[in-house]
Amino acid sequence: MGFAKIIEIGALTAIRNSRTGQVSVLRTDGITFSVMPSAFEFDRKKDCLGGILLPVSQKMHLEFDDPKLACEIRDSLVKSRCFPLSKLVEALNLTDCLLYPEAILDGMMQFDKTLKQEWMGNWVSASVAYNQFVPQAVVELVTSASTL
Helix, strand or coil, X not given: CCEEEEEEECCEEEEEECCCCCEEEEECCCCEEEECHHHHHCCCCEEECCEEEEEEEEEEEEECCCHHHHHHHHHHXXXXXXXXXXXXXXXXXXXXXXXXXXXXXXXXXXXXXXXXXXXXXXXXXEEEEEEEEEEHHHHHHHHHHCCC
């Protein structure tokens, strides 16, 4: 059980979760990319400069220091059913911190009525859809690792 090292090439090491089959690629600078090898087979992946974008959907529960921002996001979620992640990143002054900004260009927080009950204080909960950037070197390593 657990993780097994499958391949190491240069600054990249791939490990596989023996239970789920998920492959994680660890870079020597500490950045980790975790993907299911089958994700590369889907039509939903998009090629981009330096790699690919894979669609991700998850639920997020965020607490904001700024009550006005929390209200703005909630209002948008109720009225428009969505709130752009790019607008959130900009409001939090994180634009210059993103390693792969193209991954969130089309990303959206989406209204989820089952999560609205968790909106207390400065908390906002929503379904979120965005892209995960996977560098080409990681794609190649995961692809080769999935055959081992």
